[in-house]
Amino acid sequence: MTALVINDLNVWFGLVHDRVAAVKGACFSVEQGESFGLVGESGSGKSTILRALTGLVPQWSGTIEVEGEALSGAKRDRRFFRTVQMVFQDPYASLHPRHTVDQVLSETLHLHGLNNIDKRVTELLNDVGLGQRFRFRYPHQLSGGQRQRVAIARALAGEPDILLLDEPTSALDVSVQAEVLNLLTDLRTLRRLTFLMVSHDLPVIGHMCERLAVMRNGEIVEVMSSETLRLGNPSHEYSKQLLSASVAPNQ
Amino acid sequence: MNLLDIEDLWVRFPTRQGVFDAVRGVSFSLGRERLGIVGESGSGKSMTGRAILRLIRKPGIVEANYINLEGRDLLRLTEREMREVRGQQISMVMQDPKFSLNPVVTVGEQLMEAYLQHNSSPKARAQKMATEMLENVSIRDPERVMRAYPHEVSGGMGQRIMIAMMLIPNPKILIADEPTSALDVSVQRQVLNIMDGLVKERGMGLIFISHDLNLVSEFCDRVLIMYAGRIVEVCKADKLHQARHPYTQGLLNSLPRLDEKCTHLSVLTRDPSWSEAPSVRG
Numbered sequence: 001m002t003a004l005v006i007n008d009l010n011v012w013f014g015l016v017h018d019r020v021a022a023v024k025g026a027c028f029s030v031e032q033g034e035s036f037g038l039v040g041e042s043g044s045g046k047s048t049i050l051r052a053l054t055g056l057v058p059q060w061s062g063t064i065e066v067e068g069e070a071l072s073g074a075k076r077d078r079r080f081f082r083t084v085q086m087v088f089q090d091p092y093a094s095l096h097p098r099h100t101v102d103q104v105l106s107e108t109l110h111l112h113g114l115n116n117i118d119k120r121v122t123e124l125l126n127d128v129g130l131g132q133r134f135r136f137r138y139p140h141q142l143s144g145g146q147r148q149r150v151a152i153a154r155a156l157a158g159e160p161d162i163l164l165l166d167e168p169t170s171a172l173d174v175s176v177q178a179e180v181l182n183l184l185t186d187l188r189t190l191r192r193l194t195f196l197m198v199s200h201d202l203p204v205i206g207h208m209c210e211r212l213a214v215m216r217n218g219e220i221v222e223v224m225s226s227e228t229l230r231l232g233n234p235s236h237e238y239s240k241q242l243l244s245a246s247v248a249p250n251q
Numbered sequence: 252m253n254l255l256d257i258e259d260l261w262v263r264f265p266t267r268q269g270v271f272d273a274v275r276g277v278s279f280s281l282g283r284e285r286l287g288i289v290g291e292s293g294s295g296k297s298m299t300g301r302a303i304l305r306l307i308r309k310p311g312i313v314e315a316n317y318i319n320l321e322g323r324d325l326l327r328l329t330e331r332e333m334r335e336v337r338g339q340q341i342s343m344v345m346q347d348p349k350f351s352l353n354p355v356v357t358v359g360e361q362l363m364e365a366y367l368q369h370n371s372s373p374k375a376r377a378q379k380m381a382t383e384m385l386e387n388v389s390i391r392d393p394e395r396v397m398r399a400y401p402h403e404v405s406g407g408m409g410q411r412i413m414i415a416m417m418l419i420p421n422p423k424i425l426i427a428d429e430p431t432s433a434l435d436v437s438v439q440r441q442v443l444n445i446m447d448g449l450v451k452e453r454g455m456g457l458i459f460i461s462h463d464l465n466l467v468s469e470f471c472d473r474v475l476i477m478y479a480g481r482i483v484e485v486c487k488a489d490k491l492h493q494a495r496h497p498y499t500q501g502l503l504n505s506l507p508r509l510d511e512k513c514t515h516l517s518v519l520t521r522d523p524s525w526s527e528a529p530s531v532r533g
Contacts, residue, residue: 042434043405173291173292174502174505175501176291178519200435207513230510242437
């Protein structure tokens with residue numbers, strides 16, 4: 001089954017002469033259990049696609065289907081959020097500074113209408129490799145990597161099928177990035193998740209995803225498998241440029 | 252002669268739990284070269300950069316045998332003399348242009364201020380200098396950018412404006428603290444090439460602080476690797492991939508690679524003895 005189908009998606013901001021087209025005619029689909037990557041420079045519209053999906057942009061046209069159901073407008077029902085969840089780039093900004101980890105997770109669980117909250121919080125923390133001693137800490141008492149783990153736990157609270165990852169590791173150190181990426185890989189196999197991952201880091205996308213789309217100025221210029229990327233023969237000129245800019249000469 | 256000599260630099264922060272040592276006895280010298288400092292967050296690399304300019308705020312304590320800028324000990328200068336050094340002799344480019352540009356003043360005015368601070372000359376001349384400098388950092392249409400506010404320019408452009416601002420007084424040393432980590436890969440190259448060109452052209456010394464090992468190995472001449480406030484290894488930048496210290500190797504191995512497929516990345520296992528070994532001279 002196809003988890004996500006995006007067809008001729010257009011997103012724009014502003015009116016009439018101020019109108020900026022952020023995404024132009026994007027088409028791609030993600031199979032159930034697949035990991036799909038979006039790469040491109042900032043302003044290329046990769047995050048905007050995720051925001052359109054989750055209803056964070058007011059105006060868009062085209063079709064977005066999640067597990068066979070078409071979405072419309074910017075309103076999403078409760079069932080949508082049990083299916084799709086998002087992890088944001090900046091773990092410093094996406095957690096409430098005056099809520100403990102426990103409050104963050106229990107509130108999320110409560111909003112999803114789940115019972116057995118206490119037990120579920122324990123499980124979530126174990127799943128993301130944090131353990132119980134982090135349960136009553138505030139975000140400022142956690143390191144960047146630990147905060148991102150809390151953000152992942154929060155996204156997993158509603159037991160979603162699809163996880164949208166918006167640059168989940170770009171604010172982290174390389175050593176911590178490796179830990180978080182490994183955690184995501186494990187969670188994906190454990191919970192049979194579908195990933196849609198946005199990053200400007202080609203090696204990270206190449207490592208995490210089976211297929212990827214290269215974006216530029218709001219358009220998808222190429223969809224390829226990460227195998228193609230690894231062998232170093234993308235067909236579009238821009239993908240080649242991007243690839244040569246991210247491969248270190250010593251590799 | 253070396254531009255900068257640092258001997259036994261310590262940065263301390265007294266806390267309720269006792270004194271925390273952010274930098275612990277670091278010594279190195281800088282010639283007319285590009286020196287990279289790499290390490291994870293919390294390894295003390297940014298603190299080293301800030302300590303050189305005496306930008307560590309109270310209650311932080313900076314101690315060193317000496318920090319010599321062409322033979323003059325920066326630690327013995329008064330705050331007034333230090334203000335002359337900052338900008339004119341040593342300047343610093345910070346990580347995020349969003350936070351280092353004044354949001355309510357136009358780019359042009361900020362650039363001109365950087366010039367007028369150190370030179371008493373007519374405003375028209377400052378304006379000309381500022382426009383020229385923007386051209387130097389490959390900004391097309393500098394006239395328009397001069398009139399723009401910081402929120403109207405992109406991140407890459409903002410960082411280039413910061414570099415232009417730092418270069419206006421023509422400093423001897425440029426300290427760049429993660430100048431490109433907020434930027435895209437493609438823009439990153441552009442900004443680095445501009446910095447590289449300017450450093451070579453003017454014979455400046457550059458201290459390049461970054462957590463990106465590949466970038467540093469490509470861009471710098473020499474690299475100091477810092478761990479827990481100490482330098483654990485010094486090597487030639489192009490030989491970084493043959494580094495011997497387990498910490499450096501661990502960092503290199505934890506990077507995802509495009510040419511090899513693996514399901515799990517190797518994770519750094521820390522050895523407590525790394526932080527106890529004496530600091531290496533750089």
